[in-house]
Amino acid sequence: NAGVTQTPKFQVLKTGQSMTLQCAQDMNHEYMSWYRQDPGMGLRLIHYSVGAGITDQGEVPNGYNVSRSTTEDFPLRLLSAAPSQTSVYFCATTTGDGYGYTFGSGTRLTVV
Amino acid sequence: GQNIDQPTEMTATEGAIVQINCTYQTSGFNGLFWYQQHAGEAPTFLSYNVLDGLEEKGRFSSFLSRSKGYSYLLLKELQMKDSASYLCAVKDSNYQLIWGAGTKLIIKP
Numbered sequence: 003n004a005g006v007t008q009t010p011k012f013q014v015l016k017t018g019q020s021m022t023l024q025c026a027q028d029m030n031h032e033y034m035s036w037y038r039q040d041p042g043m044g045l046r047l048i049h050y051s052v053g054a055g056i057t058d059q060g061e062v063p064n065g066y067n068v069s070r071s072t073t074e075d076f077p078l079r080l081l082s083a084a085p086s087q088t089s090v091y092f093c094a095t096t097t098g099d100g101y102g103y104t105f106g107s108g109t110r111l112t113v114v
Numbered sequence: 115g116q117n118i119d120q121p122t123e124m125t126a127t128e129g130a131i132v133q134i135n136c137t138y139q140t141s142g143f144n145g146l147f148w149y150q151q152h153a154g155e156a157p158t159f160l161s162y163n164v165l166d167g168l169e170e171k172g173r174f175s176s177f178l179s180r181s182k183g184y185s186y187l188l189l190k191e192l193q194m195k196d197s198a199s200y201l202c203a204v205k206d207s208n209y210q211l212i213w214g215a216g217t218k219l220i221i222k223p
Contacts, residue, residue, distance in 0.1 A: 044118060044201070044213030045157075060210070092156060102147060102159025103211070 004028050008093050008106030015083040015113045023078040023109050025093030031104075033096050034076040035060070036068065038089040039108075045092070051076055083113045116140045118214035120202050125220045126192055134187045134200050134217045142207025148176050148187045149201040151216065157201055160187070189219075197221045 009024045027034065035050035047060030051070040065087060067079040080087060093106040117139045126132040138146070145164040149157035163169055163178035163185060175188040187200055199216040206212055 042215055044215045045203075045211075046213075047210060050210075102149070102162060103157075105156035105158070108156050 006093055006095055006104050006106040008091075008109055010109060011107065013109060013111050015080070015111065017083060017085060017113060019083050021080050021083065023080075023091055023093075023111075025076045025078070025106055026074050027076075027093075027095045027104075028074065029095060029097070029104065030073060031095040031097050032073065033098070034070065035094050035103075036066070036076070036078045037092045037094060038062065039092060040089050048078065048091075080111075085113045087111065088113045116206060116212045118202055118204060118212055120200075120214040120217045122215070123218045123220065125222060126189075128192055128194060128221055128223050130192050131188065131190050132192060132219065134189070134202075134219065136185045136187070136202035136214060138183050138185070138202070138204045138212070138214075140204045140206045140212055143180060144205040144207070144209055146176075146178055146185050147203045147205070147211070148174075148185075149203065151199045151201055153198070160200075192221050194221050194223070 006027045032053045036048040037045040039045050046062045048066050049068040051057045054070050054073050057068050070076050091109045094103040096103045119137045147162050148160040150160050151157040161176040168177045173190045178185045199218045201216045202214040203211045
């Protein structure tokens with residue numbers, strides 16, 4: 003049982019490049035989300051999805067796109083990378099109230 | 115605005131007890147979570163409080179007072195492996211989690 007799998011673990015991008023962060027879960031959770039974590043700040047929600055075909059914006063969506071074609075996968079796309087997007091990105095899923103979120107292992111992204 | 119406050123850093127001694135406080139001001143309240151995050155790793159779920167009072171899970175306990183917008187995480191019999199950051203998060207009226215910046219706990223022998 004893999005839980006939540008995130009790839010890649012590390013990535014260096016040049017300003018203006020695009021890339022996709024992958025997130026896959028095998029727990030059949032409807033809710034999936036993407037967060038970024040920066041030093042001295044709480045986790046900030048980028049985008050989330052409450053089920054296949056449904057996505058919505060979080061607190062800091064600019065510069066990022068998502069799609070949810072299946073229950074299992076929730077990729078995050080950086081359209082044109084900027085140094086301000088240097089961060090650690092986490093994918094998280096949950097089955098509902100009272101249950102904690104299960105996080106992927108994270109992607110450490112550096113934009114130069 | 116919405117705000118979660120936690121101390122930035124705390125130091126405690128192995129075998130002792132430590133209390134990590136969290137105060138919150140959010141638009142609505144639908145539960146409070148505590149997570150543990152070791153350096154370079156993902157957060158892992160510790161506890162969930164939705165009603166006032168104390169929830170105990172082994173060496174860890176979490177307390178909630180909704181009227182005061184206050185929670186604490188109590189860690190007993192501290193072990194070196196408890197050195198980590200502890201994150202407080204509140205689920206708001208839109209059922210989204212608002213996160214504190216975390217408290218880095220340093221355990222000394």
